Amino acid sequence: MADINARKRGKKWEYYFEIAKMDGKRKRISKGGFNTKAEAVSEGVKAMHEYQTAGTVNTPSELSMHDYLNYWIEMYCIPNLKPTTVANYKKYISLHISPKIGKYRLASITAEQLQKLINDMVANGYSKNTVIGIKGVLSNSLNYAVQPLHYLKTSPMAYVKIPKGSRTNYRSSQYKREVIEKDIIDEIFKRFPKGSSTYLPLMFAYHCGMRLGEAFAITWDNVNF
Structure with missing residues:
Protein backbone atom coordinates (compact mmCIF):
# COMPACT_ATOMS: atom_id res chain seq x y z
CA MET A 1 0.00 0.00 0.00
CA VAL A 57 -19.19 5.06 -3.05
CA ASN A 58 -20.34 2.07 -1.01
CA THR A 59 -18.58 -0.21 1.45
CA PRO A 60 -20.63 -3.44 1.20
CA SER A 61 -19.87 -4.64 4.73
CA GLU A 62 -21.30 -1.40 6.19
CA LEU A 63 -24.17 -0.78 3.73
CA SER A 64 -27.71 -1.00 5.12
CA MET A 65 -30.43 -2.75 3.15
CA HIS A 66 -32.32 0.56 2.94
CA ASP A 67 -29.35 2.41 1.44
CA TYR A 68 -28.54 -0.46 -0.89
CA LEU A 69 -32.07 -0.56 -2.31
CA ASN A 70 -31.93 3.20 -2.96
CA TYR A 71 -28.57 2.71 -4.66
CA TRP A 72 -30.03 -0.10 -6.81
CA ILE A 73 -32.94 2.13 -7.83
CA GLU A 74 -30.57 4.93 -8.90
CA MET A 75 -27.89 2.81 -10.56
CA TYR A 76 -29.98 0.15 -12.30
CA CYS A 77 -33.73 0.75 -12.23
CA ILE A 78 -33.99 4.39 -13.33
CA PRO A 79 -31.68 4.00 -16.38
CA ASN A 80 -33.21 0.68 -17.50
CA LEU A 81 -36.87 0.44 -16.49
CA LYS A 82 -40.08 2.31 -17.25
CA PRO A 83 -40.94 5.18 -14.87
CA THR A 84 -44.12 3.39 -13.78
CA THR A 85 -42.12 0.29 -12.87
CA VAL A 86 -39.61 2.38 -10.91
CA ALA A 87 -42.46 4.11 -9.09
CA ASN A 88 -43.96 0.75 -8.10
CA TYR A 89 -40.57 -0.50 -6.89
CA LYS A 90 -40.09 2.63 -4.78
CA LYS A 91 -43.55 2.13 -3.26
CA TYR A 92 -42.83 -1.50 -2.36
CA ILE A 93 -39.51 -0.49 -0.79
CA SER A 94 -40.79 2.46 1.24
CA LEU A 95 -44.03 0.84 2.44
CA HIS A 96 -43.15 -2.81 2.91
CA ILE A 97 -39.43 -3.64 2.69
CA SER A 98 -37.50 -0.85 4.41
CA PRO A 99 -39.79 -0.70 7.48
CA LYS A 100 -39.16 -4.42 8.06
CA ILE A 101 -35.52 -5.03 7.10
CA GLY A 102 -34.10 -1.68 5.97
CA LYS A 103 -32.10 -1.15 9.16
CA TYR A 104 -30.11 -4.38 8.75
CA ARG A 105 -26.80 -4.59 6.90
CA LEU A 106 -27.01 -5.92 3.36
CA ALA A 107 -24.28 -8.44 4.15
CA SER A 108 -26.20 -9.84 7.12
CA ILE A 109 -29.61 -10.35 5.47
CA THR A 110 -30.60 -14.03 5.60
CA ALA A 111 -33.03 -16.24 3.70
CA GLU A 112 -34.84 -16.80 6.99
CA GLN A 113 -35.55 -13.07 7.41
CA LEU A 114 -36.74 -12.75 3.83
CA GLN A 115 -38.95 -15.84 3.99
CA LYS A 116 -40.53 -14.51 7.18
CA LEU A 117 -41.24 -11.17 5.50
CA ILE A 118 -43.05 -12.95 2.63
CA ASN A 119 -44.88 -15.34 4.97
CA ASP A 120 -46.06 -12.49 7.20
CA MET A 121 -47.42 -10.54 4.24
CA VAL A 122 -49.44 -13.53 3.07
CA ALA A 123 -50.68 -14.22 6.61
CA ASN A 124 -51.73 -10.57 6.99
CA GLY A 125 -53.85 -10.73 3.86
CA TYR A 126 -51.87 -8.66 1.37
CA SER A 127 -52.92 -9.10 -2.25
CA LYS A 128 -51.25 -11.70 -4.40
CA ASN A 129 -49.90 -9.04 -6.78
CA THR A 130 -48.34 -7.10 -3.91
CA VAL A 131 -46.60 -10.18 -2.51
CA ILE A 132 -45.33 -11.18 -5.95
CA GLY A 133 -44.14 -7.61 -6.58
CA ILE A 134 -42.21 -7.44 -3.33
CA LYS A 135 -40.65 -10.83 -3.94
CA GLY A 136 -39.58 -9.60 -7.38
CA VAL A 137 -37.97 -6.44 -5.98
CA LEU A 138 -36.03 -8.45 -3.39
CA SER A 139 -34.93 -11.09 -5.91
CA ASN A 140 -33.85 -8.62 -8.59
CA SER A 141 -32.05 -6.25 -6.22
CA LEU A 142 -30.14 -9.00 -4.41
CA ASN A 143 -29.21 -10.71 -7.68
CA TYR A 144 -27.72 -7.36 -8.74
CA ALA A 145 -25.72 -7.31 -5.50
CA VAL A 146 -24.21 -10.65 -6.58
CA GLN A 147 -23.65 -9.74 -10.23
CA PRO A 148 -22.30 -7.36 -11.33
CA LEU A 149 -21.53 -5.65 -8.01
CA HIS A 150 -19.96 -8.60 -6.12
CA TYR A 151 -21.34 -7.22 -2.84
CA LEU A 152 -22.66 -10.71 -2.01
CA LYS A 153 -21.42 -14.16 -2.98
CA THR A 154 -24.94 -15.57 -3.31
CA SER A 155 -28.44 -14.16 -3.09
CA PRO A 156 -30.36 -15.00 0.11
CA MET A 157 -33.54 -14.82 -2.00
CA ALA A 158 -32.51 -17.82 -4.10
CA TYR A 159 -34.72 -20.28 -2.21
CA VAL A 160 -37.38 -17.99 -0.78
CA LYS A 161 -40.87 -19.04 -1.92
CA ILE A 162 -44.39 -17.73 -1.70
CA PRO A 163 -46.19 -20.27 0.55
CA LYS A 164 -48.25 -22.82 -1.36
CA GLY A 165 -51.88 -23.36 -0.52
CA SER A 166 -52.16 -19.85 0.88
CA ARG A 167 -54.43 -18.33 -1.78
CA THR A 168 -57.30 -18.08 0.69
CA ASN A 169 -55.20 -15.74 2.82
CA TYR A 170 -54.80 -13.13 0.12
CA ARG A 171 -56.70 -9.95 0.75
CA SER A 172 -58.17 -9.90 -2.75
CA SER A 173 -60.18 -13.07 -2.02
CA GLN A 174 -61.74 -11.41 1.02
CA TYR A 175 -63.33 -8.55 -0.89
CA LYS A 176 -67.11 -8.54 -1.23
CA ARG A 177 -68.91 -6.89 -4.09
CA GLU A 178 -70.93 -3.90 -2.95
CA VAL A 179 -73.23 -1.56 -4.81
CA ILE A 180 -72.14 2.07 -4.63
CA GLU A 181 -75.25 4.15 -3.97
CA LYS A 182 -75.98 7.26 -6.03
CA ASP A 183 -75.40 9.68 -3.16
CA ILE A 184 -71.88 8.28 -2.73
CA ILE A 185 -71.23 8.51 -6.47
CA ASP A 186 -72.36 12.15 -6.38
CA GLU A 187 -69.85 12.85 -3.59
CA ILE A 188 -67.08 11.18 -5.61
CA PHE A 189 -67.79 13.34 -8.65
CA LYS A 190 -67.81 16.45 -6.46
CA ARG A 191 -64.32 15.48 -5.32
CA PHE A 192 -63.20 14.80 -8.92
CA PRO A 193 -65.24 17.23 -11.09
CA LYS A 194 -65.26 17.61 -14.86
CA GLY A 195 -61.85 18.84 -15.97
CA SER A 196 -59.89 16.86 -13.38
CA SER A 197 -57.56 14.11 -14.59
CA THR A 198 -59.67 11.38 -13.00
CA TYR A 199 -63.13 12.55 -14.14
CA LEU A 200 -63.30 10.65 -17.45
CA PRO A 201 -61.84 7.37 -16.10
CA LEU A 202 -64.36 7.48 -13.25
CA MET A 203 -67.19 8.11 -15.73
CA PHE A 204 -66.08 5.15 -17.83
CA ALA A 205 -65.85 2.95 -14.75
CA TYR A 206 -69.27 4.03 -13.45
CA HIS A 207 -71.27 3.91 -16.70
CA CYS A 208 -69.49 1.06 -18.50
CA GLY A 209 -68.62 -1.24 -15.61
CA MET A 210 -64.89 -1.03 -16.30
CA ARG A 211 -62.21 -1.64 -13.73
CA LEU A 212 -60.30 1.55 -12.95
CA GLY A 213 -57.09 0.13 -14.44
CA GLU A 214 -58.91 -0.41 -17.74
CA ALA A 215 -60.58 3.00 -17.60
CA PHE A 216 -57.28 4.82 -17.06
CA ALA A 217 -55.70 2.94 -19.99
CA ILE A 218 -58.25 4.05 -22.59
CA THR A 219 -56.92 6.09 -25.54
CA TRP A 220 -58.84 7.78 -28.36
CA ASP A 221 -58.34 4.89 -30.75
CA ASN A 222 -60.32 2.69 -28.32
CA VAL A 223 -63.43 4.91 -28.64
CA ASN A 224 -66.14 4.00 -31.19
CA PHE A 225 -68.68 6.82 -31.34
Whole structure:
Protein backbone atom coordinates (compact mmCIF):
# COMPACT_ATOMS: atom_id res chain seq x y z
CA MET A 1 0.00 0.00 0.00
CA ALA A 2 1.33 3.42 -0.95
CA ASP A 3 2.13 5.88 1.81
CA ILE A 4 0.42 9.23 2.06
CA ASN A 5 3.01 11.98 2.18
CA ALA A 6 2.66 15.67 2.92
CA ARG A 7 4.95 18.56 2.14
CA LYS A 8 4.85 22.30 2.50
CA ARG A 9 4.57 24.36 -0.66
CA GLY A 10 5.01 28.00 0.29
CA LYS A 11 2.58 28.70 3.11
CA LYS A 12 0.27 25.79 2.28
CA TRP A 13 0.48 21.99 2.58
CA GLU A 14 0.10 19.37 -0.12
CA TYR A 15 -0.58 15.61 0.06
CA TYR A 16 0.65 13.09 -2.49
CA PHE A 17 0.88 9.32 -2.98
CA GLU A 18 2.06 6.94 -5.65
CA ILE A 19 -0.45 5.13 -7.92
CA ALA A 20 -0.21 2.44 -10.59
CA LYS A 21 2.31 2.97 -13.36
CA MET A 22 1.05 4.09 -16.75
CA ASP A 23 3.15 3.35 -19.84
CA GLY A 24 5.80 2.07 -17.43
CA LYS A 25 6.12 5.46 -15.77
CA ARG A 26 5.49 6.20 -12.11
CA LYS A 27 2.44 8.35 -11.40
CA ARG A 28 1.15 10.12 -8.33
CA ILE A 29 -1.96 11.87 -7.13
CA SER A 30 -1.49 15.16 -5.30
CA LYS A 31 -3.44 18.15 -4.12
CA GLY A 32 -2.36 21.28 -2.29
CA GLY A 33 -3.81 24.35 -0.66
CA PHE A 34 -4.25 23.00 2.89
CA ASN A 35 -3.51 25.14 5.93
CA THR A 36 -1.94 22.39 8.04
CA LYS A 37 -0.08 19.13 7.52
CA ALA A 38 -2.79 17.24 9.44
CA GLU A 39 -5.47 18.61 7.14
CA ALA A 40 -3.49 17.61 4.06
CA VAL A 41 -2.93 14.07 5.36
CA SER A 42 -6.60 13.71 6.30
CA GLU A 43 -7.73 14.66 2.80
CA GLY A 44 -5.03 12.41 1.36
CA VAL A 45 -6.53 9.44 3.20
CA LYS A 46 -9.90 10.13 1.59
CA ALA A 47 -8.34 10.52 -1.83
CA MET A 48 -6.41 7.26 -1.49
CA HIS A 49 -9.56 5.40 -0.45
CA GLU A 50 -11.39 6.70 -3.51
CA TYR A 51 -8.48 5.68 -5.72
CA GLN A 52 -8.22 2.19 -4.23
CA THR A 53 -11.97 1.59 -4.60
CA ALA A 54 -12.07 3.00 -8.15
CA GLY A 55 -14.48 5.68 -7.02
CA THR A 56 -16.98 3.22 -5.52
CA VAL A 57 -19.19 5.06 -3.05
CA ASN A 58 -20.34 2.07 -1.01
CA THR A 59 -18.58 -0.21 1.45
CA PRO A 60 -20.63 -3.44 1.20
CA SER A 61 -19.87 -4.64 4.73
CA GLU A 62 -21.30 -1.40 6.19
CA LEU A 63 -24.17 -0.78 3.73
CA SER A 64 -27.71 -1.00 5.12
CA MET A 65 -30.43 -2.75 3.15
CA HIS A 66 -32.32 0.56 2.94
CA ASP A 67 -29.35 2.41 1.44
CA TYR A 68 -28.54 -0.46 -0.89
CA LEU A 69 -32.07 -0.56 -2.31
CA ASN A 70 -31.93 3.20 -2.96
CA TYR A 71 -28.57 2.71 -4.66
CA TRP A 72 -30.03 -0.10 -6.81
CA ILE A 73 -32.94 2.13 -7.83
CA GLU A 74 -30.57 4.93 -8.90
CA MET A 75 -27.89 2.81 -10.56
CA TYR A 76 -29.98 0.15 -12.30
CA CYS A 77 -33.73 0.75 -12.23
CA ILE A 78 -33.99 4.39 -13.33
CA PRO A 79 -31.68 4.00 -16.38
CA ASN A 80 -33.21 0.68 -17.50
CA LEU A 81 -36.87 0.44 -16.49
CA LYS A 82 -40.08 2.31 -17.25
CA PRO A 83 -40.94 5.18 -14.87
CA THR A 84 -44.12 3.39 -13.78
CA THR A 85 -42.12 0.29 -12.87
CA VAL A 86 -39.61 2.38 -10.91
CA ALA A 87 -42.46 4.11 -9.09
CA ASN A 88 -43.96 0.75 -8.10
CA TYR A 89 -40.57 -0.50 -6.89
CA LYS A 90 -40.09 2.63 -4.78
CA LYS A 91 -43.55 2.13 -3.26
CA TYR A 92 -42.83 -1.50 -2.36
CA ILE A 93 -39.51 -0.49 -0.79
CA SER A 94 -40.79 2.46 1.24
CA LEU A 95 -44.03 0.84 2.44
CA HIS A 96 -43.15 -2.81 2.91
CA ILE A 97 -39.43 -3.64 2.69
CA SER A 98 -37.50 -0.85 4.41
CA PRO A 99 -39.79 -0.70 7.48
CA LYS A 100 -39.16 -4.42 8.06
CA ILE A 101 -35.52 -5.03 7.10
CA GLY A 102 -34.10 -1.68 5.97
CA LYS A 103 -32.10 -1.15 9.16
CA TYR A 104 -30.11 -4.38 8.75
CA ARG A 105 -26.80 -4.59 6.90
CA LEU A 106 -27.01 -5.92 3.36
CA ALA A 107 -24.28 -8.44 4.15
CA SER A 108 -26.20 -9.84 7.12
CA ILE A 109 -29.61 -10.35 5.47
CA THR A 110 -30.60 -14.03 5.60
CA ALA A 111 -33.03 -16.24 3.70
CA GLU A 112 -34.84 -16.80 6.99
CA GLN A 113 -35.55 -13.07 7.41
CA LEU A 114 -36.74 -12.75 3.83
CA GLN A 115 -38.95 -15.84 3.99
CA LYS A 116 -40.53 -14.51 7.18
CA LEU A 117 -41.24 -11.17 5.50
CA ILE A 118 -43.05 -12.95 2.63
CA ASN A 119 -44.88 -15.34 4.97
CA ASP A 120 -46.06 -12.49 7.20
CA MET A 121 -47.42 -10.54 4.24
CA VAL A 122 -49.44 -13.53 3.07
CA ALA A 123 -50.68 -14.22 6.61
CA ASN A 124 -51.73 -10.57 6.99
CA GLY A 125 -53.85 -10.73 3.86
CA TYR A 126 -51.87 -8.66 1.37
CA SER A 127 -52.92 -9.10 -2.25
CA LYS A 128 -51.25 -11.70 -4.40
CA ASN A 129 -49.90 -9.04 -6.78
CA THR A 130 -48.34 -7.10 -3.91
CA VAL A 131 -46.60 -10.18 -2.51
CA ILE A 132 -45.33 -11.18 -5.95
CA GLY A 133 -44.14 -7.61 -6.58
CA ILE A 134 -42.21 -7.44 -3.33
CA LYS A 135 -40.65 -10.83 -3.94
CA GLY A 136 -39.58 -9.60 -7.38
CA VAL A 137 -37.97 -6.44 -5.98
CA LEU A 138 -36.03 -8.45 -3.39
CA SER A 139 -34.93 -11.09 -5.91
CA ASN A 140 -33.85 -8.62 -8.59
CA SER A 141 -32.05 -6.25 -6.22
CA LEU A 142 -30.14 -9.00 -4.41
CA ASN A 143 -29.21 -10.71 -7.68
CA TYR A 144 -27.72 -7.36 -8.74
CA ALA A 145 -25.72 -7.31 -5.50
CA VAL A 146 -24.21 -10.65 -6.58
CA GLN A 147 -23.65 -9.74 -10.23
CA PRO A 148 -22.30 -7.36 -11.33
CA LEU A 149 -21.53 -5.65 -8.01
CA HIS A 150 -19.96 -8.60 -6.12
CA TYR A 151 -21.34 -7.22 -2.84
CA LEU A 152 -22.66 -10.71 -2.01
CA LYS A 153 -21.42 -14.16 -2.98
CA THR A 154 -24.94 -15.57 -3.31
CA SER A 155 -28.44 -14.16 -3.09
CA PRO A 156 -30.36 -15.00 0.11
CA MET A 157 -33.54 -14.82 -2.00
CA ALA A 158 -32.51 -17.82 -4.10
CA TYR A 159 -34.72 -20.28 -2.21
CA VAL A 160 -37.38 -17.99 -0.78
CA LYS A 161 -40.87 -19.04 -1.92
CA ILE A 162 -44.39 -17.73 -1.70
CA PRO A 163 -46.19 -20.27 0.55
CA LYS A 164 -48.25 -22.82 -1.36
CA GLY A 165 -51.88 -23.36 -0.52
CA SER A 166 -52.16 -19.85 0.88
CA ARG A 167 -54.43 -18.33 -1.78
CA THR A 168 -57.30 -18.08 0.69
CA ASN A 169 -55.20 -15.74 2.82
CA TYR A 170 -54.80 -13.13 0.12
CA ARG A 171 -56.70 -9.95 0.75
CA SER A 172 -58.17 -9.90 -2.75
CA SER A 173 -60.18 -13.07 -2.02
CA GLN A 174 -61.74 -11.41 1.02
CA TYR A 175 -63.33 -8.55 -0.89
CA LYS A 176 -67.11 -8.54 -1.23
CA ARG A 177 -68.91 -6.89 -4.09
CA GLU A 178 -70.93 -3.90 -2.95
CA VAL A 179 -73.23 -1.56 -4.81
CA ILE A 180 -72.14 2.07 -4.63
CA GLU A 181 -75.25 4.15 -3.97
CA LYS A 182 -75.98 7.26 -6.03
CA ASP A 183 -75.40 9.68 -3.16
CA ILE A 184 -71.88 8.28 -2.73
CA ILE A 185 -71.23 8.51 -6.47
CA ASP A 186 -72.36 12.15 -6.38
CA GLU A 187 -69.85 12.85 -3.59
CA ILE A 188 -67.08 11.18 -5.61
CA PHE A 189 -67.79 13.34 -8.65
CA LYS A 190 -67.81 16.45 -6.46
CA ARG A 191 -64.32 15.48 -5.32
CA PHE A 192 -63.20 14.80 -8.92
CA PRO A 193 -65.24 17.23 -11.09
CA LYS A 194 -65.26 17.61 -14.86
CA GLY A 195 -61.85 18.84 -15.97
CA SER A 196 -59.89 16.86 -13.38
CA SER A 197 -57.56 14.11 -14.59
CA THR A 198 -59.67 11.38 -13.00
CA TYR A 199 -63.13 12.55 -14.14
CA LEU A 200 -63.30 10.65 -17.45
CA PRO A 201 -61.84 7.37 -16.10
CA LEU A 202 -64.36 7.48 -13.25
CA MET A 203 -67.19 8.11 -15.73
CA PHE A 204 -66.08 5.15 -17.83
CA ALA A 205 -65.85 2.95 -14.75
CA TYR A 206 -69.27 4.03 -13.45
CA HIS A 207 -71.27 3.91 -16.70
CA CYS A 208 -69.49 1.06 -18.50
CA GLY A 209 -68.62 -1.24 -15.61
CA MET A 210 -64.89 -1.03 -16.30
CA ARG A 211 -62.21 -1.64 -13.73
CA LEU A 212 -60.30 1.55 -12.95
CA GLY A 213 -57.09 0.13 -14.44
CA GLU A 214 -58.91 -0.41 -17.74
CA ALA A 215 -60.58 3.00 -17.60
CA PHE A 216 -57.28 4.82 -17.06
CA ALA A 217 -55.70 2.94 -19.99
CA ILE A 218 -58.25 4.05 -22.59
CA THR A 219 -56.92 6.09 -25.54
CA TRP A 220 -58.84 7.78 -28.36
CA ASP A 221 -58.34 4.89 -30.75
CA ASN A 222 -60.32 2.69 -28.32
CA VAL A 223 -63.43 4.91 -28.64
CA ASN A 224 -66.14 4.00 -31.19
CA PHE A 225 -68.68 6.82 -31.34
